[in-house]
Amino acid sequence: MTAITFSPPIGRRRALAALNVHLLAALIALVGIGGATRVMEAGLACPDWPLCYGSLLPGRQMNLQVFLEWFHRLDAFVVGVGLLVQASLSAWWRHELPRAVPWLSGAALLLVAVQGGLGALTVTLLLPFSVVTAHLITALLLVALLSACTQVLLEPSTSPMAPVQSRGAVYRLWPALIGVVALLALGQCLLGGLMATQWAAGRCLSSGEGCGWLLAHRLGARPVAVAVLLAAAWALWRRQSERVLAALAAFAVIAQVALGVLSLRLTLAVPAVTVAHQLTAAFLVAVLAAWLSRSLLEPAHLEVSRG
Template sequence: MQINSLLKITLVFTLCVILMGAYTRLADAGLGCPDWPGCYGMLKVPTATHELNQVQQDFPGHTVETDKAWLEMIHRYIAGTLGLLVLLILVLSLKSQDAPKKLPMFIAALIIFQAALGMWTVTMKLMPIIVMAHLLGGFALFSLLLLLYLRNKPLRIPGGDPRARKLAGLAAICIGVLLLQIILGGWTSSNYAALACTTLPICEGNWVDNLNFADAFSPFQGDHPSFEFGVLDYSARMTIHVAHRIGAVITSIMLLYLAFKLIRTASSSIMRNAAWLLIALVVLQVILGISNVVLHLPLGIAVSHNGGAALLLLTLVFINYALWRKA
């Protein structure tokens, strides 16, 4: 199999892992299995009578919630498959004379670290800083796999589009702004702050006087038996939510400005199409974000919001690669 064909499959698997991870987290199934990598010491969810009896011996006080446990295990199965695909990409890259070597090695190291973060997510009982790091690792993996794909299949833009290249600096700033917004989104989700504000455009009540940045953005939140459902008080969660909303406005303006500048200045259809895709994804994300508030975080829309963020990042990675690469 050619490396690029394998990379396409791996990119799809990575998106599936990101979506499944979001679904598992939002369905409160992150601790569906209290151990790692198995589930109650088994390779599948225990359902038979003798398996459940064994669980009572090995995990006293725990009750097997089959639906949540299966969500967690399916996520692990898909993630494990993704790990094997990444290792296969590394092997093929090392065997090929023309393929990059350092990038696939870094990607392989990243997915090993991702596995460790997955383990710590469970063993540290959904500690927000670990949950957020695990989410960011998935986004980083998605982006680096696209970068490897682009490096294996050189991007061809007639003439290099020198007019669009003048926007490279702006594109770099935009991807930085988007990354900060993704971090805010991950922090909002991992601290269960998505419903801290249920009105538009900002928050209900006298929210300005209740802002609490010190507690809201402290990376460590003390010792707790579990961080499931969050440990922060309302003011801290509200502060996180408000920061995410304001960040969404700033991010949307920046990305739309970049997109419209590209449409006006780019001479290649590739860059103009990328700009239109960026606009469509920004509009979709705004609609999904508003829907999460109005409809009180329905699972399907919340998961789609995570997927939209991943596709936005991928689009900006492509735009930056096209603008910064050597002609």
Template sequence: MRKLIWAALLLAVVVVPFGAYVRLSHAGLGCPDWPGCYGQISPAHAADSIAQAQSLAPDGPVSLGKAWREMAHRYLAGSLGLLILLIGWRAWREKRQRLPAGLLLATVALQGTLGMLTVTLVLKPVIVTSHLLGGMAVLQILAWMALAPGLTPVRASAALPRLAGLLASALVLQLALGGWVSSNYAALACQGFPACNGQSWPELRFDRAFHLLRELGESPDGGLLDFASLVTIHWLHRLGALAVSLLLCSVLWLGWREAALRPHLGCLAAAWLLQIGLGVANVLLQLPLPLAVAHNAGAALLLMTALLLRSRLRAPAAARRRAALPAPPLGPWGRPGAER
């Protein structure tokens, strides 16, 4: 069971960033059908169809290289799905870790459906973003199953578990915002840092930027999505990064008093600094593909570190003892009092 979990985790560490690479290299429609490629098992078998599509649109989304990237991602994701099926079977058979294994199976089933819809609905932003979140969820569940049992629980102040939980929630929201930036191709809508196109606070347009039921590049009324909407998407992601940074610094400040947490907090701080650096570098260097993929992997690492931190934290012993005490009997007026 443990070997299966670790094998799945290592494969997920490859699959999730590779999916970002496929998307960012514009290969998401390299095979415009699903699950095969032009009805074939591999791009080699569909070479004639791919060549014909490329001759009609030389600069379009279809080429032999893009088709191989897309199908390689499907092969890897399919292998991961099989490993997760084995994990679910072993968990049920051995009567352990059934809840996370069941959640993992449900997430993978949803993720497979979203992968199909990503292609068949031609990269609709809400589907692409949901597919990204689904892949991250699979990775986080596997990381928790593999790593959490080996981490020593730590009793900290009552505020620290709540703050760590808030940080993890903020990171999930920030991840969704990052997926929305990527799926709408808004990563370069703001030039420069920290200013955006020379402005400290750019013009924002929320009504079109976050309308979910629209096609890629289109506004809700079917016209082209205006540039102000793309700037809004990008700028809100930057504001989210600022909010996450403030929360994370609060967790570091409050948790550093616990000596047992310091190595974990050091890893959290390192992952945060790496992710901030990658985000700024992507803007200043005009989104080079290796850095863009690394930013996706960095987000997964930062969220994983924060979730594992939250799973380690326990309420202080005094609070646990108070929670375990029976409630005092109620007096005649519904107030705590002596029992009569």
């Protein structure tokens, strides 16, 4: 039996792809931990930065709130180191990688530096809603960048051309349409972040204040969900190479709407549901970014006429 071996460029590309996948999972988890930190009102559980009560591990002060804030910072540090390694390897191996990878890795490294600065400001400025929202959106942009970079690395260097029978307007505009859907979802996340960091939903349910933010978020969710589901339906019908991502996007947006409704029905009294709502938002952003990257990378997989 002949052993199968891979050339160094392919091995390095796969190693970097594996690193990207792990970093992406850690980033999505980081968004979830950040959501838990906010919901449990633990954003100032560590009153100083970057240490916590002046130490790397605040054993005496440790409780659930301190643990959440401390672990959030620890995960962020690990992700930052991982992104530094990823950017360094991408630059070192740039001649053996797709042209977009070093640029995406460099942009991710720059964003994580911005994210670290925003994290420091959330503590030193005592959680202003604008900084906390910017902190969340930067994290979601990082998720999108890493997800896109992972797709570029996982894409085969060559792929067989599919027979082309139709190149209609939908085919030509398809990447732009997916990009619009992704931007709509990111905008909805921004609206949700602004609502959450001002505690608008809780204030609306308890005292009738801040209901405008809640209403805007609910109204915005409808066109975003419809756009994702329509795009997913078309891809499941006509875009064979994108069916898995389309199905994941449809599942994520349905779960997101259900979790949003459930969290309101429970009057935000169950933190796990609220955190799951934010975690699902990060997952949806990752899937849409991967889907956009795939639609740009695979022109060979064209929509084929069924007529």
